[in-house]
Amino acid sequence: ALRGNRGWTPHWRKADPAAHYDVVIIGGGGHGLSTAWHLASQNRGLRIAVLEKGPIGLGNTGRNTTVIRANYLLPSNQRFYEYSLRKWESFEQDLNYNAMVSQRGVLNLWHSDGQRDAHIRRGNTIRLSGGDAELLDAAALRDRYKFLDFDNARFPIKGGLWHGRGGTVRHDAVVWAYARAASELGVDIVENCEVTGFEIEAGRCRAVQTTRGRIAADKTAICVAGSSGRLAAMAGLRLPIESHVLQAFVSEGLKPFIDDVIGFGAGHFYISQSDKGGLVFGGDLDGYNSYAQRGNLPMVRHVCAGAMALMPAIGRARLLRSWGGIMDMTMDGSPIIDRLPVEGMFLNGGWCYGGFKSIPGAGDCFARLIVSGEPRPEIAAFRLDRFHRGHLIDEAGAGPWPN
Ligand code: FAD
Numbered sequence: 001a002l003r004g005n006r007g008w009t010p011h012w013r014k015a016d017p018a019a020h021y022d023v024v025i026i027g028g029g030g031h032g033l034s035t036a037w038h039l040a041s042q043n044r045g046l047r048i049a050v051l052e053k054g055p056i057g058l059g060n061t062g063r064n065t066t067v068i069r070a071n072y073l074l075p076s077n078q079r080f081y082e083y084s085l086r087k088w089e090s091f092e093q094d095l096n097y098n099a100m101v102s103q104r105g106v107l108n109l110w111h112s113d114g115q116r117d118a119h120i121r122r123g124n125t126i127r128l129s130g131g132d133a134e135l136l137d138a139a140a141l142r143d144r145y146k147f148l149d150f151d152n153a154r155f156p157i158k159g160g161l162w163h164g165r166g167g168t169v170r171h172d173a174v175v176w177a178y179a180r181a182a183s184e185l186g187v188d189i190v191e192n193c194e195v196t197g198f199e200i201e202a203g204r205c206r207a208v209q210t211t212r213g214r215i216a217a218d219k220t221a222i223c224v225a226g227s228s229g230r231l232a233a234m235a236g237l238r239l240p241i242e243s244h245v246l247q248a249f250v251s252e253g254l255k256p257f258i259d260d261v262i263g264f265g266a267g268h269f270y271i272s273q274s275d276k277g278g279l280v281f282g283g284d285l286d287g288y289n290s291y292a293q294r295g296n297l298p299m300v301r302h303v304c305a306g307a308m309a310l311m312p313a314i315g316r317a318r319l320l321r322s323w324g325g326i327m328d329m330t331m332d333g334s335p336i337i338d339r340l341p342v343e344g345m346f347l348n349g350g351w352c353y354g355g356f357k358s359i360p361g362a363g364d365c366f367a368r369l370i371v372s373g374e375p376r377p378e379i380a381a382f383r384l385d386r387f388h389r390g391h392l393i394d395e396a397g398a399g400p401w402p403n
Pocket of ligand 1: 026027028029030031032051052053054055056057058059060061062063064065066067068193194195196223224225226227231246247248282323324325326327351352353354355356357358
C-alpha cells in the first residue's frame with residue numbers, strides 16, 4: 001500500500017461482456033459469485049458470466065452482520081443450513097483464502113418460561129437432526145457474561161440456547177475469495193453492467209438486455225436479493241417477495257469483551273465484537289417497503305433501547321457507523337431456490353435477514369439445479385410453488401435472534 005498498490009495482482013479479471021454465454025448470473029453478491037464458482041468448478045468449459053450493476057460485493061453481502069449458524073427449528077431449513085455450515089467449515093481450504101471463519105458460538109437468551117420451552121424444543125430438534133445445541137441456565141451464564149444485566153426488572157435473563165459451531169465470517173473476504181477463484185476458472189465478472197430487461201420468445205429466455213448491450217444466454221440465474229421483485233417483473237413475473245430495509249450498526253473499537261454472538265430474547269437486538277474491536281449489532285426491519293440502503297431514526301432508537309435493556313454498559317460506547325441493506329422478504333421467512341415459470345430462468349432469493357450464512361450451501365445447490373434442472377434434497381422444499389400449494393416453511397414465526 002505504501003507503494004501506491006503498484007505491482008499488486010488484481011484478485012479477479014475485469015471482464016468485458018461477450019456476445020453469448022452458457023449461463024449468465026445476475027448479481028455479483030455472495031450468492032451470484034458462489035454460484036459462479038460452484039458452476040465453473042463442477043462443469044469445466046462452461047462459459048459463465050456474472051453481471052453486476054455496480055462493483056461486486058457492495059449489496060447485502062457487504063452490509064451484513066456476518067453471523068453464520070445452523071440452529072433452525074423446521075427440518076427443511078435446518079437440513080439446508082447445516083449443509084451450508086459444513087461448507088463454511090471447509091471454506092478457507094476449498095477457496096485457499098483467509099475469510100476469518102470464526103466458530104465463536106451463538107447464544108440465544110430466554111427471559112420467560114414460555115421462551116424456555118420454545119428453546120428446549122428447538123434445541124432437541126437441532127440435536128435430533130445431528131446439529132449442535134446446548135441449554136445453559138442463568139447460573140452458568142452469569143459467570144461467563146458479566147456485562148449482561150441479569151436482574152433487569154422487566155426482562156431478567158433465565159437461560160440461553162448455545163450453538164457452539166455458529167459464529168462469524170469476514171463478509172468482504174467471502175466475495176473476494178469467490179471472485180478470485182471463479183475468475184481463475186474463466187468466469188467473466190462484468191461489473192458496472194446493469195440488467196435492464198429480458199428477451200423472452202415462446203416462453204423461453206434467450207438473452208438479457210444490459211447497460212453494456214445485449215448478452216445472449218442459454219440459462220439465466222437471478223441472484224439479486226432485494227431487487228428480486230424488480231428483475232422478475234422485467235420477465236413478467238410477480239414474486240411473493242417484498243423489499244424492506246434492515247439496518248446494522250458498529251461502535252468505536254473497544255478492548256475485546258464479547259467472545260461470541262449474543263441474541264436478546266426480549267427485544268430486537270443481537271451483538272458480536274469484530275476483530276478490530278467494534279461492537280457489531282442490529283435489530284429488526286424498518287417496517288416499510290423500500291429500496292433504500294439506509295434506514296430511519298426510529299429503528300436506531302428501538303435497537304439501542306434493546307441494547308440498553310440487555311447490557312447497559314453499551315450506553316458509554318460511541319456509535320461509529322450505521323447502514324442499511326435491501327432485504328428480500330418472503331411471506332414465510334424461508335428462501336426460494338427454483339426454476340422460474342419462464343424456461344431457462346432460475347431464481348435464488350427470498351433470503352430475508354439470513355442469506356449470508358447460506359452462501360456456500362446455496363451456491364452449490366443452485367449451481368447443480370441450473371445444470372440438472374432438479375433440486376438437491378437440501379433445497380427441495382424451497383420451491384416457488386409452495387406459496388400456491390400452502391406448504392409454507394414458516395420459520396419467520398419460529399426464528400430466533402440473531403440473523
Ligand atoms: P447481494 O449481496 O445484495 O447481491 C446482489 C447483487 O445484485 C448486488 O450487488 C446488486 O448490486 C446486484 N443487482 C441488483 N439488481 C441488479 C441488476 N438489475 N443488474 C445487475 N446486478 C444487479 N445474513 C446472515 O446470514 N447473517 C447475518 O448476520 C446477516 N445480517 C444482515 C444484516 C444486515 C444489515 C443486512 C442488510 C443483511 C443481513 N443478512 C445476514 C442477510 C444477508 O446479508 C443477505 O441475505 C445476503 O448477503 C444476500 O446475498 P446476495 O448475494 O443474494 O445479495
